[in-house]
Amino acid sequence: MNHQIFTLLIFLFFTNLNLYSQENKKPHYLYDETWNRLTLKEYINKQDLRFNLPVEVENDTAVIARLVPRKSYGILKPSVKKDFLKMLSEISKRDIDSFKTIVINFHFEKNNSIEYYTSNNQYNKKMDRSKWIEQFYFTESGYQFESKHSDVFQDKFKVIEKLFFKDYFQGDNYVIIKPDGKFFRYYGEYQLSKVYQHATSKMDEIITSHQNLEYSHKKSDTIYSSNLVAINNKSKRRYFELVPFHFNNNGQNYNGNKGDFFNIKVKRFNTLNMSCSFWAEHGDKKNVLRVLIRLAGDSDRKLTESTISAYSSKVGQLVPIKTNFPDTGPYAAFCLVKKLDIDKPEEMVNILKNDVVTVQIDDQLFEFVAPDFD
Structure with missing residues (x-):
């Protein structure tokens, strides 16, 4: 370093x-x-x-x-789970089937994004349609939040906090409890698509997927050195006005460069053009990390029909923003950004050094890696 x-x-x-x-x-x-x-x-x-x-x-x-x-697993004793479901039923006024998977989104008052989660109608409708999932939004004791889109309950007696969230006490978190009492807990900002994926997966599959992810990142020095693709050899000339990330071609999805984009194989769309980069100025925003995804060629498919998210290992979840691009056709695009808490563009090095941005499109993952600033 x-x-x-x-x-x-x-x-x-x-x-x-x-x-x-x-x-x-x-x-x-x-x-x-x-x-x-x-x-x-x-x-x-x-x-x-x-x-x-x-x-x-x-x-x-x-x-x-x-x-x-951030990720941990455990199991509730049958008696504890029974009392827990009884409490949930009393607070929510719902009849809860013990054979359902319970999903609890838990939000502390400090540093939360509860409005983003509760107002995501596409995700919430998807969860509501599932016959085997019962989802709840809870806030910590003493923190009341009113949502126009979802019921939000308060953990008045700190039962949920003491059971699942006693080690990390801020922001947004979730826990998934399976019918047999096994649970998966996640601390901090999270991707809604991951919640649904975990809620509909067997616990053994969840554990295996995270073990594989951790193993792959432990080997990251070897993986990235042999499979990183740069957008062009002249990108450093624009530092720090624009800093493009490299694409990790570990999955052999890379087709070539299309201008300032990587052309990448994506199941539903055949290929998409993607870029991940830091921008000193982006519209009315300054110092943002941006992921931009565009259709490759004329297509009648809509990007908005897919579940798309992006997560930075250094600054967390990127948020979708509205653009002037259409939903379909050669100019269709989907944009996600995260504003960095810095004063000068060159300070981005201190935050994004060794960053890995994971973009998820439906069930596929793509990684972009910050360039070497040394």
Whole structure:
């Protein structure tokens, strides 16, 4: 890691921890996901939003910082599950079938995007149509949210929080509980398409898919070095006005470059043109990470009929925005963006270094990798 960047990360880390304020001289302790003690350098290097989230807790004697795993599994005892379903039924006024899969979207007041999740009518209708899924939206105790689109309940007695969300207490999270009591929990921003996929999958399939994903990223240095495709050899000339990401051709989906796009094989559309890049200015927005997907050639298919999402390992979920492009034809496009919290474009290096953006189109995944800034 570049020495200056590492020094900056240390400074930011020390600044953000309450411990290092002048008023707070408490000792600090850093841990990984399994409570192994870490040095500051190890703690920073192990942070990866794909797999963990940093959490800081201050007690009377110390500040504890831990990397909490985003994905975890467990099982509820039959008696606990029975009482839990009874509570859900009483709060929601619904008759809940114990043979259904339960999906709970849980939102803390701090740093949440609950409006985005509750207002996604396409997703919610899809969940409602399923005969074997019972979905709920809950907020933490003391946080009331009114939605025009979905029923939102409050976890007044902290039953759900204590059972499933006691290690990470902000933002948006979800848990899926199978009829046999086995559950899959996910902390932090999430893709709605993943919730439906997990809710309709067997627990063994969910666990296997995540184990394979983690294994592939552990081997990422080898994978990316041999399969990365750049948009062109002159892209660095426009840094930091525009910084295009590379395409990871590990799945052998790459057909070639089409101008500023990668032409990629996609089942439903045959091929699509895709790009992922940082833009210093994008319309009325500044300093955004953008994914743009366009139809390749004249097609009567609509991009909006597919489930499309994008997730950055460094800054989380990208959000779809409206464009002036049509839904069909040679100029049809679908755009997702994430605004970065920076003042100057060149500061994007500190945030997007080693970033991996995963684009999902229906059941296919495509990866774009940040260029080497060193």
